[in-house]
Amino acid sequence: MTLRVSLVAAARGSSRLAERFDDDRPLDQAGWHEVRLVAHALVPLGAAELRYCSPTPRSRATGDALGFAPMAQPALRDWEMGRWRGLTLGEVTAREPAAVDCWLADPRSAPHGGESMLGFIGRVGGWLDTRPADDALVVAVAEPAVIRAALVYALNAPPATYWNVDVRPLSTITLTGLPGRWSLSLEAGIR
Numbered sequence: 001m002t003l004r005v006s007l008v009a010a011a012r013g014s015s016r017l018a019e020r021f022d023d024d025r026p027l028d029q030a031g032w033h034e035v036r037l038v039a040h041a042l043v044p045l046g047a048a049e050l051r052y053c054s055p056t057p058r059s060r061a062t063g064d065a066l067g068f069a070p071m072a073q074p075a076l077r078d079w080e081m082g083r084w085r086g087l088t089l090g091e092v093t094a095r096e097p098a099a100v101d102c103w104l105a106d107p108r109s110a111p112h113g114g115e116s117m118l119g120f121i122g123r124v125g126g127w128l129d130t131r132p133a134d135d136a137l138v139v140a141v142a143e144p145a146v147i148r149a150a151l152v153y154a155l156n157a158p159p160a161t162y163w164n165v166d167v168r169p170l171s172t173i174t175l176t177g178l179p180g181r182w183s184l185s186l187e188a189g190i191r
Contacts, residue, residue: 003131004185005138005164005175006045006065007147011035012169020088021081022114023143026057027065031169035065038170042066045172048137052076054146061142062170070141075127078143079120082113107159117159120145125153129179147173154182 011031027035041174046068052171053063053070055077063070084092092112093100099111108115115123124146131138142150152162174185 001134001178002176003134003136003138003178005128005131005140006048006138007072007173007175008042008045008062008151009147009167009169009171010054010056010062010139010141010146011065012058020086021092022078022085024056024078027061031058031062032065033064033131034170035062040067042170042172045139048139050131050136050138052138052140054078054140054142055141059141059143066140066141068139070139073127073140075123076146077141079117079145079149080114082110084112084114104163107162121149121153121162124149128175128182131179136143144168147171150175151184155184180181 011027011034012142043066046066048068051063051068051070052073053059053068053076055072055074059076060070060072087095089100096111102109102111103117107121110116110119128150146164147167148162150166151157151173152159155161175181175182176185
């Protein structure tokens, strides 16, 4: 019995330079355009028995636009950033440089009053490990931060690895395995 979980990064809600912590803005025009361009390649994932999404507006809209009709999962919500919510990294760095340095260096710290990195990775990993393990196919549309956390958890990588994973809008990764025993499955790009 093996579980197959495909994670699709939500389409963009803002330019990369305007990304904000715990951002809950809806898809922007570029995001809708990107969904239309890649939908043909991602629509087959909608055949999964279980279809989920982060509870953010752009994750829901991406999943709906792809025809997944996903169910929102609170455990797939974005990293809880406390008082930094809605701010860019540049804004936070200007206001609280020492707090940002601490946050980047220590995965147990949460100077913003939200979740620590370890707490966030653990929450997302807990969701992965509680999926039914009966040869099910699962698809989930999530925020890039959630997908990074899932990869770090699944690969049992050091928490600092999180900062070295780049998840672009509408990119897809697949994890296969059983709770607590995951593998990254890379697929051919041509279908």
